[in-house]
Amino acid sequence: ATREFIAIEEDVRQRCSSGQLPAGVRWVGRTVGQVRTQLMTLRPRVMESLVPMTTSGVLEQFDDYDRHLIDEGTERLDLYNPDGMWGDVAQVLASSPILPYARFANVTVQIRIYDRRAVVIEGPRVDDERTALMVSRSDVVEAARDLFLTAVATSVPAEAAMSDDPRPWLTVRQRQVVAMLTADRHDDEIAQELGVSVRTVRSDIEVVRRVLG
Numbered sequence: 001a002t003r004e005f006i007a008i009e010e011d012v013r014q015r016c017s018s019g020q021l022p023a024g025v026r027w028v029g030r031t032v033g034q035v036r037t038q039l040m041t042l043r044p045r046v047m048e049s050l051v052p053m054t055t056s057g058v059l060e061q062f063d064d065y066d067r068h069l070i071d072e073g074t075e076r077l078d079l080y081n082p083d084g085m086w087g088d089v090a091q092v093l094a095s096s097p098i099l100p101y102a103r104f105a106n107v108t109v110q111i112r113i114y115d116r117r118a119v120v121i122e123g124p125r126v127d128d129e130r131t132a133l134m135v136s137r138s139d140v141v142e143a144a145r146d147l148f149l150t151a152v153a154t155s156v157p158a159e160a161a162m163s164d165d166p167r168p169w170l171t172v173r174q175r176q177v178v179a180m181l182t183a184d185r186h187d188d189e190i191a192q193e194l195g196v197s198v199r200t201v202r203s204d205i206e207v208v209r210r211v212l213g
Contacts, residue, residue, distance in 0.1 A: 001150040002109060005143045009109070009121050012135060017124045024137035028120055035132040039112070039120070040065040047076040048113040048148050050105075053084035056092040067097050079105045079151050080158065083207060093158065105155035111144050119144040177204045 015022050029035035040062065047069065069076065082104050085093070093099060112120045114134075119141050123131035135141070173194060180190045187205075191198045 001143075001147045005109060005111075005147045008140055008143045012121065012133065012137075012140060013124050016133060021133075024135060024140075026134050027123070028132040028134050030123075030126050030131045031129045035130070036061060039132075042114060043069070043072065044074060044114040046113075046115050047074055048116075048145075049076075049078040050107040050109055050111050050148060050151060051078060051084070052081045052107050052110055053086070054080065054089055055086050056088045059089065059092045059096055059098075063096065070097050070101075076101045077152070078102045079107050079148070079155055081105065081107045082161065099158055102158035103152070103155035104158055104161055105151040107151050109147065111147070113141070113144055113148060116145060117141060174204045174208055177201060178208055181205070181208075 012022070012025060016025060021027070028038050036058075076098070078098060078101055080093075080102060082090075093102065096102075110122060114120070118134055118136040120132055120134050121140075121144075123133040125131070173196075176194060177190055180193065185193070187198050187201050191201045194201070
C-alpha cells in the first residue's frame, strides 16, 4: 500500500512541478506557514492522518484548532510514528486533547484525509520551500485510504504507550533486542540471531533507550 501510494503521490507532484495544476488538485500553501494557516481553516466532519514526524511546537500550534474540531464532534484518528516524535513530543501529546484519538504505527508517509473525499499531500519544492497540495482525485484518495487502513490494522493506542508500561512503543524485534541485551548478548550475536545487520540492531537499541529512558 505504501509503495503504491508513493508512486501515485510522486506522479501528482511531478505534474504540478511546472506550476500547472491538473484537475482535482489545488495548492494548500507554498510555505510551511501558509500550509499550517490554511489547514486550520478547514472544518471536516471526518479527519484521518498519518504523521511520520512531528515536534512539540507543531502540536502546540494546532492545539486550539484540535480542541475546536473535538468540540464540534469531528470524527478523527491520527497515526503517529513514535520514532519520528522529536524532543518532548511525548509529554505534549500526553496532555493534548487529541490523545484519545491518537495511535502509534510504523508510518512513513505524511497525509491528511478530509471527509474521505480529499487528501493533503506534500507538494513539489517551490523556491526551496515545502508546499502542500489538496487532491480530490478519486484514485489518489482511494490509495490514501488504503494506506491509512493498512496502518490502522497494526497500530496501538497512544494512551497505552503513554501509560507506565512503555512496551507498546516497541516493535516485536525491539522487544527481542531488549531480552537479548538483558541476557548479556553482544550486538553482533543479536544481529546473527535475528537475521539483521549490526547497524539495524544498534538503531533498535537507540530507539529502546529513547523509549525506556
